[in-house]
Amino acid sequence: MTFGVRLERVRAGYGQGDVLHDVSLDVAAGESLALLGANGAGKTTLARLLIGLVRPSAGRVTVGDWDVSGRRPDELARRVGYVFQHADHQLFARTVRDDVAFGPRCLGLPGDGVAAALEELGLSRVAGAHPYDLPAPARKLVTLAGVLAMGAGVLVLDEPTAGFDHESRELVVAALRRRIESGVTAVVVSHDLAFVAEAAERIVVMREGAIATDRRARDMLRDEDALHALGLGPPPAAALGLRLALSGSPVRIAECVAALRGARWTAPAV
């Protein structure tokens, strides 16, 4: 099952004062959206609304036909898979396999997604190891596998690639793309634009609790001025495409390679 996500004129926050002011957002089923913005702009608050850990003080949040207000986080977990930024704090089982199986077991799922999720993220080799004996990026992959194994129709990932090397990031990109192609909706909070370029089709920029920009990822990632305003720059493939004025406005590495292959390229005179 796949679900779209919708926020209608939502206000939300923690205790005193709202962090989000009147936010409306529509993410179609199977769409992949990246949330950008400075710290404190409200990205994580928006993400947490979807799993019911923050409650809207006004407006409505729906996941498919579910209004999140009436549901506990553990109920919403059937539809929304949430990977936390410091997710490795949640590990507790004696083996990687057991920890990945925790979520499916809580939901009463058969658990056939566990081995697949481990395989997808390159964790099969360490499935019998203790999670705490793994390096930090691998622990984070374990938590991601734990959420993938739950087979949710919506994935919400908060900084999923922070501190990752290229190889781990590629694994996450590949797993996420496979899900998106099968109709899963993805909402990603990330500062890692190389990851965003590979994983997202749409970018929403948040500023001071409101949506400041909402555009196609391809356009945003090639807009150096807009990115500089956020203290960011185009990801490598997009930068290369811009410098070399490649056709097809590439932002992903594969697109850049294809554009370079196709280009009749002559070395500039020195």
Add this chain to the structure above:
Amino acid sequence: MAVNLVIGQIVAALLLPVFLDAVGTILVAALVGPRAAIAAGLVSQILNAVLSGNFSWLPFGIVQIVIALYAASVARLGAFKRYETAVPAGLGLGLLAGATAAPISYFVFGGVTGGGVTAVTAVLRGLGVPLPVAVAGASMGTDLLDKTISCVLVAAILRSLPEQLAARFPALAR
């Protein structure tokens, strides 16, 4: 040490009528030994007072010492290696801790201590049970539950300890 203090937060979220404030002490007793456990128990009692501001609980430090000594000796017998042995060990600890805490609670505070225990005391008292008996009964019942859960949790923690970390604690090998 910090474990003793923070577990209370999780318990509160679960709305369980226990404190589990001895898990850290029992764990240190099983991992390191009695002296470290006494230190951990006492320091956590003092820190608890510092952080909560409620210094009138300091006399219960004596209970932590008793817990530390008991936990270290049963750990040496391997009580925390299996759940089947952790449960009776916890019941024993509950009896002992309750027996230590009740006189403190009665003489120092006249039966008023933590929220849960006091409520039980008041109910028993309302039923016509004499105060010393009410205090002992309330404190004993809560302690039995509390310490049994604590001991089972410690057994679960020891089971899931990664080898790399476990290797640093020589008391485990015994």
Add this chain to the structure above:
Amino acid sequence: MIGYAAGRSPLHRAHPYTPLAAASAVLLLAFAVSTPGAVGVVVLAAVALALLGDATGAIVRPMLVLVLPTWALLLVLHGILGGDPHLVLGPVTLSEPGVRRALVLGGRVTAIVIAFLTALATVSPPRLVEAMTARGVPFGRIFLLVSSLTLVPRMRARAVQILDAQQSRGLRIGGSAAARVRALVPLVLPLVLGALAEVEEQVLALDARGAASGARRTALDPPRDTLGERLVRMALIMAVLMAYAAKFMGRGA
């Protein structure tokens, strides 16, 4: 708010040991006396200490939060449910010995809470560390105490994260009593394992800083301790000793 509140009162400027000694003296004196009147004197002494430390503003809220429930419970447990003779005060009947007992116990708790909140509000932690270092307390022990204190807020934050994360993985917080007890494992284990891993790092950090070398450290800027303050602390010790002597002799007679 519980904790240090900057200020320029005599207690703030005193050697850190002095407010701590005063608070400890209040604690011990509170248990040494057992009549409502005498406990009242101890409460007044604690209030005087708070006034001297200019700490009343900082401590009044946490004091009430800590003390009022205790008073309420004491009055129910002893005042209403206590033994005979009973006094009839309008709609309620109060037990006379019960009320006396409630006054003693509640007064004790109140005095202790006021005194220690004042000490916390007036003793700056860095100055206390300097003072302990100057007195030759081993660095490892100071580090352990300070690091545990800084660990607690971090672990509290982590406990919240773990609660959130496990719920998002489908763990139900609530339901039957048995389910709630079972839910302890996925909540407590990550907390403890994380804490143990962190303690291991701290031990390594300590080793790297030569904490085990046993060499005596030099305090950079030790707080000044005056003869007057030393006399005050001696007097406090004497007062406590005398109070206990009177208590036990009184009982023997």
